[in-house]
Amino acid sequence: MGVNKKGRVKSLTAGRPPTVLKPKSISRKATRTLINSHHVLEKKKAQAIAKGDIATQAAIEAEIAALGGLEKYQQASLQGQRLDRGGDSSRVLMEWLKTMNPDLTTFTTDTGLRMLEVGALSTTNACSKSGIFSMERIDLNSQSDGILQQDFMKRPLPKDESERFDIISLSLVLNFVPDAIGRGEMLLRTLEFLKEPDTIYSSQLRGIFPSLFMVLPAPCVTNSRYMNEAHMDSIMSTLGYVKAQSKTTQKLVYYLWIRKSPLESPLTTFKKLELRSGHSRNNFAIVIHGSSG
Template structure:
């Protein structure tokens, strides 16, 4: 008699494999050696954890708490440190998740009628007449650059851009450099017309350190203003009044946008902080000599394009409560 007892079936191997694919990396080596983009949930967790630990470490250093310093330093190291944070940031700016933030800057360049350099003007290098037609002689400094192929780079040929980061992921193309130790060039000709500071200011652990970074950026802008004046002075008289740099839709000269700073922050830094609002940020920037040219607020990020015009009251700003509330964050900028 044939047995009717059915054989016990094995679970498909594919389901087990798919579960393994969804397991999050449990070590720093798993995070830093794989080239595949990290899952979005893991990216957000790594970024938040890194910022929190950095903040606690900064507080421990100020209090000279050697035990806490050792523990927090060890925690940063075992979680992958800055390299893991950068991997998470790179995953966050992948094309599948919206692309890098400089796409917004490129959109604004298009709105302002700023043309890309042509191959001919690129070859010219220092041709003063072409500088009034496109960005061939304009220079970009990008702080905290994670990729040598960001969208804005299409406007600035390689000789006209300086890319830097604390821990360069591309040593051949991105300079390993602490911006706060990067000196203002001695010659205006070697200076920069625009500085990109995207998701960098919020990485600085202390409010006073953020103010110091804005002041250091402004030192570059002061030189850039002299660079602009020198450029205009070198133009032939018949080129000063032509319309080659005029936006036909607005009737404005796009060169007046420079020098400028592209600043990107997490939106909660100005929308949900006890100590910083957009009005206060604007007060700080105006006091340093800036005018806001463009602004975009998304659910996660806030983007600004600030034109440097010079002057300003250079007022000091302390950490003061502007919006009380238990669910707000403590992000602040102190200018001393």
């Protein structure tokens, strides 16, 4: 399936830092402060790059280095993945899948279900240990066996249906893309790697696959100027997705989207429009360049 997109496909390395292993423990408050500061600086850096402002870019890079650079940031990110900090997001996915079909636990990798985990940090999370999926894990800068070092936005497109996946995981990945247009391009690109919506599944699997598991920081949806739940639903519906499951906690929002129909044609444009006002709002947004703009 081809997806027509305007503009360049950006590398994820502009937004998501490399991983490191076995980070030292960082306090909860320090973790939150470091992550928030880094996000703000990365956004300012992306703006400076877009304007060609080399001096501002260099100044911001110096600020990032003063915070400990990407390595320190990744330590904080991985610290947030520890079980005592909310833990493995794929546990939510597996709970949903088992609720939707209790017989799924009887399936094995021999069933042929394929999962692509983008931004993988571990080979021992719940989806990997389930024994249900043939896993393919990728990350921008893998430092673990079993995780391929690869940028999703540069991953070669599937040659045929056998190279497509039944489910893709974007857990805390979309928010690392530094701009709204890039986030839209990433969501469009998931359609290239998922099986077609008319794929023939057994009765046990019908209504669950092909699907997209997505996790975002809750404020991206609950406290953004440019995003809310209804707007997210509209964007995903245009891409052919239907929301099957969702869960919002104080820190995270989880979604399971089922691919039910082909990409809308003509493709609707979603611009960066203010949906909420207020000085306390963040600027998370998703832009889709439709057929007419």
